[in-house]
Structure formats: structure tokens, C-alpha cells
Amino acid sequence: MELTTFLEIAPESDFSIHNLPYGVFKPRIGGAPRVGVAIGADALDLSVLHEAGFFNQTVFASHNVFNNSSLNAFIRLGRDAWRETRTIVQKLLSDDVADLRDNAILRDAALIPQSRIEMLLPVEIGDYTDFYSSYHHAHNVGTMLRGAENALMPNWKHLPVAYHGRASSVVVSGTNFSRPRGQIQPSDANEPIFSPTRSLDFELEMGFFIGAENALGEPIPIERADEFMFGMVLVNDWSARDIQAWEYQPLGPFLAKNFCTSISPWVVTFDALEPFKKPLPAQDPKPLAYLARENDWAYDIELEVSLQSATMDAPHVITRSNFQNLYWSMNQQLAHHTVNGCNVRVGDLLASGTISGAEKFSRGSMLELTWRGKEPLQLPNGETRRFLDDGDVVTMRAWGAKDGVRVGFGEVRGKALSAQSLS
Ligand code: MN
Numbered sequence: 001m002e003l004t005t006f007l008e009i010a011p012e013s014d015f016s017i018h019n020l021p022y023g024v025f026k027p028r029i030g031g032a033p034r035v036g037v038a039i040g041a042d043a044l045d046l047s048v049l050h051e052a053g054f055f056n057q058t059v060f061a062s063h064n065v066f067n068n069s070s071l072n073a074f075i076r077l078g079r080d081a082w083r084e085t086r087t088i089v090q091k092l093l094s095d096d097v098a099d100l101r102d103n104a105i106l107r108d109a110a111l112i113p114q115s116r117i118e119m120l121l122p123v124e125i126g127d128y129t130d131f132y133s134s135y136h137h138a139h140n141v142g143t144m145l146r147g148a149e150n151a152l153m154p155n156w157k158h159l160p161v162a163y164h165g166r167a168s169s170v171v172v173s174g175t176n177f178s179r180p181r182g183q184i185q186p187s188d189a190n191e192p193i194f195s196p197t198r199s200l201d202f203e204l205e206m207g208f209f210i211g212a213e214n215a216l217g218e219p220i221p222i223e224r225a226d227e228f229m230f231g232m233v234l235v236n237d238w239s240a241r242d243i244q245a246w247e248y249q250p251l252g253p254f255l256a257k258n259f260c261t262s263i264s265p266w267v268v269t270f271d272a273l274e275p276f277k278k279p280l281p282a283q284d285p286k287p288l289a290y291l292a293r294e295n296d297w298a299y300d301i302e303l304e305v306s307l308q309s310a311t312m313d314a315p316h317v318i319t320r321s322n323f324q325n326l327y328w329s330m331n332q333q334l335a336h337h338t339v340n341g342c343n344v345r346v347g348d349l350l351a352s353g354t355i356s357g358a359e360k361f362s363r364g365s366m367l368e369l370t371w372r373g374k375e376p377l378q379l380p381n382g383e384t385r386r387f388l389d390d391g392d393v394v395t396m397r398a399w400g401a402k403d404g405v406r407v408g409f410g411e412v413r414g415k416a417l418s419a420q421s422l423s
Helices: 046-051 072-076 079-093 104-110 135-146 222-228 241-247 270-276 330-338
Strands: 022-027 034-039 042-045 111-113 117-120 128-131 162-164 170-172 181-184 193-196 204-210 229-236 261-263 277-279 297-299 302-308 316-322 349-351 393-402 405-417
Touching: 034 046, 042 046, 042 104, 046 079, 046 104, 072 079, 079 270, 104 111, 162 330, 181 241, 204 302, 222 229, 222 330, 229 270, 229 349, 229 393, 229 405, 261 405, 270 277, 270 393, 270 405, 330 349
Parallel strands: 128 349, 170 261
Antiparallel strands: 022 034, 022 117, 034 042, 042 111, 128 162, 181 193, 204 229, 204 349, 229 261, 277 297, 302 316, 302 393, 393 405
């Protein structure tokens, strides 16, 4: 049966009745943060629906988990509760159910135009891990650093490489940041200098939130990995390439990455992404048994990055990629993350790494698009870019679309401001 809603939703909206992503918001006119679901151009306030008794048949009937400044308490309830909530909300929004459709007072209280709310960081993130799972990204970066013959490190096709990132500087879309300063080693100097980064970059990534915990010492088997995942967001892992080049050996990225990481505000569930599942392409060599899952999968999610400089009057698309450009699956990432007994906790964020495709126009960072600045990007107003300038706004979008069903992530947007002066 076709699922339709009584609300008018533009066909190009990311937030169809098939999506129903969760977020945390507060009304611009004031009021406490609460949990909502995006539907068309509106947000549906779940705390109001809970108060109105629509969750009375659930295990959380007596506790309004939606009266909260993060999704963590809701996520902790577990997958059955997420699914129950999705079913209840989908029913309430559907054409043939009267409860919300015919109740003007309830609609007024529960449905708020997204233009009248401020989105907050949806999840309290305890730990953030960033993978390096796109073959083309790893190959491009490796080629620039070591030449095409030695582009991939010997471990790359055997394990999903990652580093532990910083959770404290993960921010919600719309948060601007100052160009970071740090140590850089210019190629024409003998000594490092202290300077604002000269090669500010974005990284086109997606990430998933942990939805259930393993005990310390107990690896998550790959066959069950998906049961530990709540949902996905877009991630822009802002990077300072010159700081990175000088600092990264031997322990990996540090200050080049931890000054800001932006995520989209609406968390899209795996139930909503089900129609976009695709088989994970065969891997060669075959991974070790703990990384092998029969019928492992990816998702057909389109990705797009646009750039708008301070003098441009519209954003300009500079790259298009797809989530299927990842070599390693999310199941493999999580199985690998915990195989040594490392425990993950509800709200942890695991990001994919830059998602680059095979074509030049599908590269997921400025570093790759301009080949470390050698081939500057031409913008439609005549400006060129090697890396990002102050005032540049980077916006990423992601969506699945199939048979008239669209499930999108909205956007993650951020602006680089000039470096703060040091007092
Ligand atoms: Mn990254």
C-alpha cells in the first residue's frame, strides 16, 4: 500500500514520510530543547505527542524521553523502541489516520515550520572515530605523498584504517569556525613557522551513531554489527593540510583535524535507508574471517558538495560522489573497531573518511580536487581556489531516491572565518 501523508510535501523534499529522521531543536521564540522528526518543511515535536498520550502503549509511556536536549536517552531504549516510534509517527502523519490530521489544536502545537526552530547537536557524542575507507581517497592522497606505485599502504586492503578523533569539537551544521593556527613547515624554509593554516580543506564524509553498547573486552561480531547502529548523518571533517603534513608522523592526525567537525542535524535511521541497500562489491584480497559477512551491504546515497565564496550570490557544486564509493562497509568498521575488546558507547560517532569516487569531479576534498593546489578550481565568478578562503561556505547534501521515494539528509553547512588574533 502506498504511504502518503495529509501534509503537503514538495516532491524534492528530503523529509518525506518514508524518512522521519530524528533531531533536537528549540523554537526560536524560546523554550527548552526537545526531540523532533523532520517532515517536509516542518518539524514534528515528539515531546508534544508524548504528552498527548500517543506513546501510552510503549515501554517508555511513563517517561517523556523526547523532553531532552539530546537523542541519547531515546537511543538507549533500543531498536524495538525506535521502530515502534517510527510506526506510531508514520501512522499519525498518514492520510488515513484522523488523530493528528483532524485535530487543529494538536497540529498547531506539534508541527513547527523548520524556519522557526534552531537545530542543536542531536547527540551527546562520547567518542568520535574517523575511518579512511574510500579506496579512491586513499589512493589519491597516497599518490600525492608517495607516488602511484606506493599509493596504498600494505595494510589498507586488509583492515579499515582509522584514528581516534575528538568529540568535543563536533558541531551542528550552521556553526562557523575560525581558521586554525598551528605549526607548519613551508617547503622553502628550514624551520617550522607558526601561522594560520594556508591549506584549509573540507572532507566529504558520512557517519553513523552507535545505538547499543558492547561490554569492554567483548568484540561485536560482524554478523551482529548493524544491531549496534542507530542512524546516519553527513559529516564535514574540516582539515588543515599544512598542519597535518608536518605533525602527522608517526601517530597520525592531531591538531589538523580536531579544531572543528560539522554534522547534519537530522539523524536518518537505517529503517528509512532500507530501500537504498546495495550489495558491497567483492573485496580482493578476501578480508580475514572477523571482517567477512555474507551479503554485506552499502547504501546508494548521492552526495554533493557546493562552495559559495563571500562574493558569489549562489552556491556552486564542486563535486558529486556516492556512499557506495566506500571500500569498507560500516559492519566491517564496527567489527574491526571492537575486535580487540574496545567498547563503544551509545552516541559514539564513527565516520567513513572522505568519500571520493574514481572521477575527478567525484573527489571529496580540495586536496584531491586541486591535486594539492596544482590544478586550481575555477569558480563561476572568475575566482579560483587551491584551498578554502575566509568567508567560503561549504555545504554538503546527501539523499537516496528510488521509485518515487526520496530519503535525504538535509545539509551540513559551515563557514570558515578569518583566524582569530591572539592576544
Ligand atoms: Mn576525515
